[in-house]
Amino acid sequence: MSSENLQEIVKQKYAAAAKQVIAGGTATCGSGAELSCCDPITKNLYEESQTSTLPAEAVAASLGCGNPTALAQLEPGEIVLDLGSGGGIDVLLSAKRVGPTGKAYGLDMTDEMLALAHESQKKAGVENVKFLKGTIESIPLPENSVHVIISNCVINLSVDKDRVLREAFRVLKPGGRLAISDVVVRGEVPAEIRKSMELWVGCVAGALEEFEYRDKLFTAGFENIDIEPTRIYKVEEARDFLSSSGLDVGKIGPLIDEKFMSAFVRATKPHPKAACCGPSCCAPKG
Ligand SMILES: C[S@@+](CC[C@H](N)C(=O)[O-])C[C@H]1O[C@@H](n2cnc3c(N)ncnc32)[C@H](O)[C@@H]1O
Secondary structure (H helix, E strand, O other), X not given: OOHHHHHHHHHHHHHHHXXXXXXXXXXXXXXXXXXXXXXXXXXXXXXXXXXXXXXXXXXXXXXXXXXXXXXXXXXXXXXXXEEOOOOOXXXXXXXXXXXXXXXXXXXXXXXXXXXXXXXXXXXXXXXXXXXXXXXXXXXXXXXXXXXXEEEEOOHHHOOOHHHHHHHHHXXXXXXXXXXXXXXXXXXXXXXXXXXXXXXXXXOOOOOEEHHHHHHHHHHHOOEEEEEEEXXXXXXXXXXXXXXXXXXOHHHXXXXXXXXXXXXXXXXXXXXXXXXXXXXXHHOOOO
């Protein structure tokens, strides 16, 4: 399947999830068997003190696998970008943290998710927020324009993760921070899982192996790379989902037990090295 087709399928799944929220429900990753993928992953990520300040729709639309706003360092006045902002929960929380002198951008490719996010912004009455339509593979912002990039369970869905990380690097200011939650794999993943389209859309099979993730971040130019597990999944948690996807859990279970984790991925964009302008500025002092 081509990358365009794959991206179109992802878009349709999240459009359907947004419509579930608009109809008064809670967002899920898809329908039927695919729903359960999100359960152990998305539940109980936010403190009541955070969700109680947000519109109900923003909370119901949450489909992340972590809470990057709780883990990321965000300072008043900073510009934050959320890659794959969905219903906008992390954008609204970030906007509070950076305050009126800062700004929070949310980027998403799915119209229905953007509509939901705009609605939540209106209800929350927050002004330092802007939602952008576009893909995380081609970020519609200039280079060196953002202090912090957050993202919550989206990079695993991308068909071109190298490009996403290159784009993240481009738009970050020198010294800027990447602080994302994502599903990460430890070690090899059985082929049955990699090829399952439902699992891909449902957040799992597109996940990078942790050393591959580090390599890609390094290749994109990042430094201070760190991958910290926030939840490690046992096969029991995914049993129903895997069985209903037609996978033989007895066979593949031991191969995937505790191999998938939600993780907090951190890295920074280095400051450019000072150009040597001759002995007067480069020679050691003293
Ligand atoms: C798993 S949901 C996460 C939403 C949000 N971050 C949250 O925590 O609730 C994935 C979101 O990313 C968006 N998305 C997936 N792939 C994308 C891409 N390549 N470019 C832009 N948005 C994308 C989907 O439209 C969807 O809203």
